[in-house]
Amino acid sequence: MTSGQHHVVFGAGQVGRTLAARLASDGQSVRVVSLHQPSSLPTWVEWRAADVTDPDAATQAALDGAVLYQCLNAPYDKWPELFPPLQRGVLAAAERTGALLVTLENLYGYGPTGGRPITEDLPLAAETVKGRTRAAMTRELLAAADAGRVRIAIGRASDFFGPGVTASALGARFFARAVSGKKADFLGNPNLRHTYSYVPDIAHGLATLGTDERAAGQVWHLPGPATVTTREIAAIVSDELERRVDLRIMPRPLLSMLAVVSPLLRALKEMAYEFEEPFVLDTTKYESTFGSAGTPLHTAVADTISWYRSRTS
Helix, strand or coil, rough: CCCCCCCEEEECHHHHHHHHHHHCCCCCEEEEEEECCCCCCCCCHHHEEECCCHHHHHHHHHHHEEEEEECCCCCHHHHCCCCCCCCHHHHHHHHHHEEEEEEECCCHHHHHCCHHHHHHHCCCCCHHHHHHHHHHHHHHHHHHHHCCEEEEEEEEEEEEECCCCCCCCCCCCCCHHHHHHCCCEEECCCCCECCEEEEEHHHHHHHHHHHHHHHHHCEEEECCCCEEEEEHHHHHHHHHHHHCCEEEEHHHHHHHHHHHHCCHHHHCCCCHHHCCEEEEEEHHHHHHHHHHCCHHHHHHHHHHHHHHHHHCC
16 A cells, blocks of 8 residues: 555544644644544544554554554553554554554663663663563564564653643642642652653654654654753742642652552552652754754743643633
């Protein structure tokens, strides 16, 4: 099959919706594919239902696509079982249609780095369950590309935040609680530098990978706001709210105890190392090729607070 002109976004979550809107605003013809119809797509974006774990259904949804974007995700505590089949469906669609496959990844595959900046050339050496799953999924993509079956570009981002992001380290437990006058919840050491990726910046980066030929065949760390400590972000939140926002930090022993009875907290516990050492994403490769594209941190925080305020009101 030959590819067409559509940009097909698989996944209608926080990144998929933002990416679809970004591509559409850039004048691209956009289709979003998900199992259930999203509630907040621009009217000029096409939506198509498909069970992406079925390669035939994924391929049918991708017909006429020039670029496919894999922005799918799975329930956090069921990653190893549910996430790989989603990617395999999109990969099959890209192979069968000849479209470029742009895949969003997180940083789990690297594992601990001892606080060193995270660059694209680091080995995928993770030993956690989710980290090994992520690394195995990456290797499947790279093997298909090396065999000449598909063209790919991989964009990696750190922990998400921004309007619409509720389930993350800087999600509702942090921002919603701060906006409502409570202490912001945090797991880990807030005095360490930690890269947080702003969803509109992630969308911008993925759109660049899908529209610039220089991106194909490579892994790219997507730029975002400046990396600071989580405590510094809490101070910015305090400035925006014009009142002090304190942090409520869950001790590691308490997290370990609760993880015994909570699958979600068990899933979080194994990734706790990210917040127990400096976790800094190096985006030099992307910025030296495509230019700087990160949103100023104060702007990103202010926009996130505005969204949470709108929900509260």
